[in-house]
Amino acid sequence: SQTIHQWPATLVQPVGSPLSLECTVEGTSNPNLYWYRQAAGRGLQLLFYSVGIGQISSEVPQNLSASRPQDRQFILSSKKLLLSDSGFYLCVCRGRRGSYNEQFFGPGTRLTVL
Amino acid sequence: GENVEQHPSTLSVQEGDSAVIKCTYSDSASNYFPWYKQELGKRPQLIIDIRSNVGEKKDQRIAVTLNKTAKHFSLHITETQPEDSAVYFCAASDLVNAGKSTFGDGTTLTVKP
Numbered sequence: 001s002q003t004i005h006q007w008p009a010t011l012v013q014p015v016g017s018p019l020s021l022e023c024t025v026e027g028t029s030n031p032n033l034y035w036y037r038q039a040a041g042r043g044l045q046l047l048f049y050s051v052g053i054g055q056i057s058s059e060v061p062q063n064l065s066a067s068r069p070q071d072r073q074f075i076l077s078s079k080k081l082l083l084s085d086s087g088f089y090l091c092v093c094r095g096r097r098g099s100y101n102e103q104f105f106g107p108g109t110r111l112t113v114l
Numbered sequence: 115g116e117n118v119e120q121h122p123s124t125l126s127v128q129e130g131d132s133a134v135i136k137c138t139y140s141d142s143a144s145n146y147f148p149w150y151k152q153e154l155g156k157r158p159q160l161i162i163d164i165r166s167n168v169g170e171k172k173d174q175r176i177a178v179t180l181n182k183t184a185k186h187f188s189l190h191i192t193e194t195q196p197e198d199s200a201v202y203f204c205a206a207s208d209l210v211n212a213g214k215s216t217f218g219d220g221t222t223l224t225v226k227p
Contacts, residue, residue, distance in 0.1 A: 034215075043203055044158070044205075044215075044217040049214055090157060102160060103207075103213075106157065
């Protein structure tokens with residue numbers, strides 16, 4: 001089964017600073033990868049998804065960008081953080097479980113922008 | 115795009131009682147409906163899921179029902195226990211269209227001993 005790594009686990013950044021969150025996946029090839037953000041007390045909002053290397057689709061206009069330089073690497077970035085970028089960022093991989101396509105969640109990065 | 119609404123936002127039950135959480139979705143193309151349990155500070159964990167060709171699925175104390183015509187699905191937890199306390203999320207997904215999921219806003223379930 002898939003294993004998803006995310007780092008850092010927690011991050012405190014000042015407004016206006018850059019951001020780079022990394023996600024790597026083991027145990028699968030050519031996965032669909034997703035970045036979700038969870039604001040405090042809220043559900044998960046899909047930010048970006050990727051079906052392959054160099055292929056990025058953005059779901060909502062925002063201050064963030066994503067890249068997929070390798071098959072099992074997914075990066076979330078920002079040039080200048082805003083207060084509203086605070087949240088719990090989850091990298092998700094869609095993989096096979098029997099005949100189903102299940103979503104596997106990474107451990108998440110908790111970002112606080114001050 | 116898909117829109118998922120989840121109710122109630124908070125639910126408090128006595129240990130041993132049943133809990134029901136309901137979700138509605140808007141996109142008839144959605145064909146996969148997972149439910150997740152999220153404990154404080156942790157990642158969501160899949161607890162049960164259902165595909166659109168099935169009306170009901172049960173796994174021990176947890177069951178999910180799906181009404182495709184009405185576009186709603188529900189999570190049922192019987193004989194609740196304090197360790198069931200968590201935030202529960204429903205989601206609707208189109209497994210064909212890149213597998214994107216739209217999540218509900220979550221239900222905070224508290225089971226009182």
